[in-house]
Amino acid sequence: MTKDDPLLDVRDLRSGYGASLVLDGLSFSMGAEAVAIVGRNGMGKTTLCDTLVGFVPQSGGEIRLAGRRLDGLAPETIAIAGLAYVPQGRRLFPSLTVDEHLAMLARRARGRRWTPEAVYELFPRLAQRRHHGGAELSGGEQQMLAVGRALLLNAPLVVMDEPSEGLAPAIVDVLVDAVHQLVAENVAVLVVEQNLRAAVRMADRQLVMVSGRIEAEFTGEELLDRPDLQHRYLGVGATTGEYA
Ligand SMILES: Nc1ncnc2c1ncn2[C@@H]1O[C@H](COP(=O)(O)OP(=O)(O)OP(=O)(O)O)[C@@H](O)[C@H]1O
Secondary structure (H helix, E strand, O other): OOOOOOOEEEEEEEEEEOOEEEEEEEEEEEOOOEEEEEOOOOOOHHHHHHHHOOOOOEEEEEEEEOOEEOOOOOHHHHHHHOEEEEOOOOOOOOOOEHHHHHHHHHHHHOOOOOOHHHHHHHOHHHHHOOOOEHHHOOHHHHHHHHHHHHHOOOOOEEEEEOOOOOOOHHHHHHHHHHHHHHHHOOOEEEEEOOOHHHHHHHOOEEEEEEOOEEEEEEEHHHHHHOHHHHHHHHOOOOOOOOOO
């Protein structure tokens, strides 16, 4: 990496499922900051996350992390290269306790910034639930665990797909604070959000996805102040309620 390389640089990315192309020439770059990807249902946000982390194979374009090409690498290699993932739906193991989830990556994390104990400091609620199984946790606790597990990779970039989905406002506040703390410690966060209010609180840069491309970029303030933009890019009702 030279000093001019962005942390993540995505150029002309193409990917999809079989013959159907979902990402169709998608480009953006980011540094050690928080960036949100917003957009209507079905625009390809989850496909973007899954392609970045190697779950969906790309059919064109380039992905560079700190100057290193990631395209075509296996998901485990991409994770170890520095791209951690908090998938939509959290994907935890119902029969494993919180402690057991974190223990799986504890050896790799030893001596680094993010250890299981550091995750428990970030999310004290998880520490109280450390002996409970994944299936016994509330949605918010599950999301904290999914974020904590990703942090144990000690990666420079964490990708989060819809972290606020289905969560009470108080829990979203905890996640927003966690994102701010990560960025303050130089960990970049790329967050996909359906929920504009949560997205704006997590990130200043809002990239709008339309039909598999980044079509526009706004600041959070611009998007919140402009119902016309919300209507055009996010659909009716994007900002109704505190987080809905
Ligand atoms: N496994 C799959 N196989 C085939 N098509 C898929 C698959 N997953 C998603 N798609 C299609 O790809 C397109 C983009 O879906 P994607 O989930 O990436 O969008 P999204 O913006 O994340 O929307 P949502 O918020 O509803 O998840 C949609 O047309 C969807 O039907």
